[in-house]
Amino acid sequence: MRALRGQVAAELRLTVRRGDSVLLNVAIPVGLLVFFSLVDVLPKPAGVVHPVDFLSPGILALAVMSTSMVSLGIATGFERQYGVLKRLGATPLGRPKLLTAKIAAIAAIELVQAAVIVAVALLLGWNPGGPVALAVPAILLATIAFSGLGLLMAGGLRAEVTLAAANGLYLVLLLLGGMIFPLSKLPSGLRTVAQALPAGALSDALHGALTTGGAVPARAWVVLAAWAVAAPLVAARTFRWE
Amino acid sequence: MTVIEVSGLVVRYGGLVAVDGLNLEADAGQVVALLGRNGAGKTSTVETLEGYRRAAAGTVRVLGLDPQRRDDHHRLTQRVGVMLQRSGVYPAMGPAEALRLFASYYQRPEDPDVLLERLGLTGAVARTPWRRLSGGEQQRLSLALALVGRPEVAFLDEPTAGVDPQGRLAIRTVVTELRAAGVCVVLTTHELEEAERLADRIVIIDCGRVVAAGTPAELTTSGRGGAGVGGPLEIRFGAPPGLDTAALTTRLRAAVVELRPGEYRVDAPGLPATVAALTAWLAEHDLPLADLRAGRQRLEDVFLRLTAGDGAGGSDTRP
Numbered sequence: 072m073r074a075l076r077g078q079v080a081a082e083l084r085l086t087v088r089r090g091d092s093v094l095l096n097v098a099i100p101v102g103l104l105v106f107f108s109l110v111d112v113l114p115k116p117a118g119v120v121h122p123v124d125f126l127s128p129g130i131l132a133l134a135v136m137s138t139s140m141v142s143l144g145i146a147t148g149f150e151r152q153y154g155v156l157k158r159l160g161a162t163p164l165g166r167p168k169l170l171t172a173k174i175a176a177i178a179a180i181e182l183v184q185a186a187v188i189v190a191v192a193l194l195l196g197w198n199p200g201g202p203v204a205l206a207v208p209a210i211l212l213a214t215i216a217f218s219g220l221g222l223l224m225a226g227g228l229r230a231e232v233t234l235a236a237a238n239g240l241y242l243v244l245l246l247l248g249g250m251i252f253p254l255s256k257l258p259s260g261l262r263t264v265a266q267a268l269p270a271g272a273l274s275d276a277l278h279g280a281l282t283t284g285g286a287v288p289a290r291a292w293v294v295l296a297a298w299a300v301a302a303p304l305v306a307a308r309t310f311r312w313e
Numbered sequence: 314m315t316v317i318e319v320s321g322l323v324v325r326y327g328g329l330v331a332v333d334g335l336n337l338e339a340d341a342g343q344v345v346a347l348l349g350r351n352g353a354g355k356t357s358t359v360e361t362l363e364g365y366r367r368a369a370a371g372t373v374r375v376l377g378l379d380p381q382r383r384d385d386h387h388r389l390t391q392r393v394g395v396m397l398q399r400s401g402v403y404p405a406m407g408p409a410e411a412l413r414l415f416a417s418y419y420q421r422p423e424d425p426d427v428l429l430e431r432l433g434l435t436g437a438v439a440r441t442p443w444r445r446l447s448g449g450e451q452q453r454l455s456l457a458l459a460l461v462g463r464p465e466v467a468f469l470d471e472p473t474a475g476v477d478p479q480g481r482l483a484i485r486t487v488v489t490e491l492r493a494a495g496v497c498v499v500l501t502t503h504e505l506e507e508a509e510r511l512a513d514r515i516v517i518i519d520c521g522r523v524v525a526a527g528t529p530a531e532l533t534t535s536g537r538g539g540a541g542v543g544g545p546l547e548i549r550f551g552a553p554p555g556l557d558t559a560a561l562t563t564r565l566r567a568a569v570v571e572l573r574p575g576e577y578r579v580d581a582p583g584l585p586a587t588v589a590a591l592t593a594w595l596a597e598h599d600l601p602l603a604d605l606r607a608g609r610q611r612l613e614d615v616f617l618r619l620t621a622g623d624g625a626g627g628s629d630t631r632p
């Protein structure tokens with residue numbers, strides 16, 4: 072238990088110390104939220120008047136993706152490259168507790184992100200509604216799915232390649248994930264693809280859960296659940312510790 | 314008490330045989346050095362003992378447990394300290410933070426501050442991130458991390474590689490202290506001098522097999538070496554180049570060869586009578602004697618002879 076506590080604290084300290092992760096996890100999402108709420112240039116789905124009402128759930132989805140896929144993937148990739156994962160395998164911490172610590176650290180960071188984003192959004196006049204509690208299982212499923220994708224890259228690619236791939240994927244999913252551009256504005260073929268991706272499914276789910284009169288489409292649950300099962304499974308099978 | 318028992322160990326990487334029927338034993342309070350060229354199979358052997366590799370054949374026991382079995386391995390992690398060749402520390406962590414973190418993994422850890430002191434990692438160094446430490450400081454931190462759990466067995470893979478003289482001294486002192494505390498230390502090195510200075514027993518490995526084993530004294534004493542040493546008995550001496558080796562051969566009734574200009578070998582046991590005859594002959598010809606070694610070889614000579622084979626120098630073929 073002491074080992075687990077020590078490891079969670081260390082994971083959090085290391086995350087805070089990495090400038091890129093602070094930028095990626097907090098500064099970029101909050102920056103996008105503030106800028107595009109104040110500068111009303113982005114397309115909005117039908118029925119939405121204030122951009123912040125559309126942006127807030129999308130930016131929450133972006134924050135979940137950046138922490139659980141990009142940050143986790145990059146950090147773990149470099150830990151593998153530096154032999155940290157190998158070295159930890161010879162300590163009583165072991166792999167299960169290392170994984171548990173990483174999950175706990177992600178949960179803690181997501182809570183902080185959610186608190187900051189929700190606070191800023193409310194200040195910008197966000198008026199959330201809908202089946203709010205459903206946001207929790209949606210974020211949980213998405214975190215598992217994204218973590219699986221992050222670890223899939225970290226465990227199979229060289230750290231520099233993971234760095235590039237994770238950031239590239241971040242940008243693609245930012246555009247195709249319904250996070251700042253509504254999925255409804257995408258061409259129909261692209262929209263079908265986007266809705267089958269975990270990013271699109273998560274922002275669909277969060278828009279449904281956090282918008283007055285909204286509902287989470289069944290398709291989003293199916294997509295999220297499928298990715299949450301498949302991604303960690305493939306990652307576990309292909310992960311090379313050294 | 315036998316702490317490490319390896320018998321008939323075979324380790325393969327695909328088609329490549331890295332360890333080929335290796336036997337090894339080590340006791341509590343003993344420092345054993347695995348000596349060999351790069352790619353000889355030292356690291357593969359140690360990594361099997363640490364639980365990283367699977368043996369294709371043979372048995373491996375550490376403290377009576379099998380590191381290849383998951384639950385045995387987990388029990389061993391509390392009792393075994395590991396220093397890897399690539400140190401495996403978070404690049405953004407300084408020595409103090411890394412040691413405290415590792416200390417939290419163990420049931421009865423050593424005080425991190427005491428270890429930092431012992432390995433000379435105090436002051437500003439203790440807070441310097443790993444990636445900005447010198448090679449020697451990184452190695453010392455890596456050693457400290459191996460010891461923070463108060464292990465009964467310590468595996469040190471190339472502990473002095475890339476370490477400056479003071480760092481080497483600190484590492485040697487720590488190894489001596491470990492031996493005194495009854496810890497079994499298994500270290501690998503390709504540096505003969507380190508092996509000779511540090512180890513109670515040296516195991517020379519070549520092409521995945523033990524080619525000789527014994528105390529440094531046993532290995533360097535002609536004829537009575539440990540398992541399989543027994544190289545040719547010889548006297549070596551230095552004198553001006555171009556001696557009349559034919560005349561000296563007749564006088565000593567043993568072949569005399571000039572190995573390199575000014576360096577000679579007499580193929581005879583290092584008996585006082587032979588040495589006396591040699592020095593008398595030199596005196597008669599008014600020749601100075603530069604150095605003389607009889608009966609005892611340098612470990613380097615033993616090592617080079619035992620591991621001489623295809624392409625000396627070898628290449629590290631591990632993946």
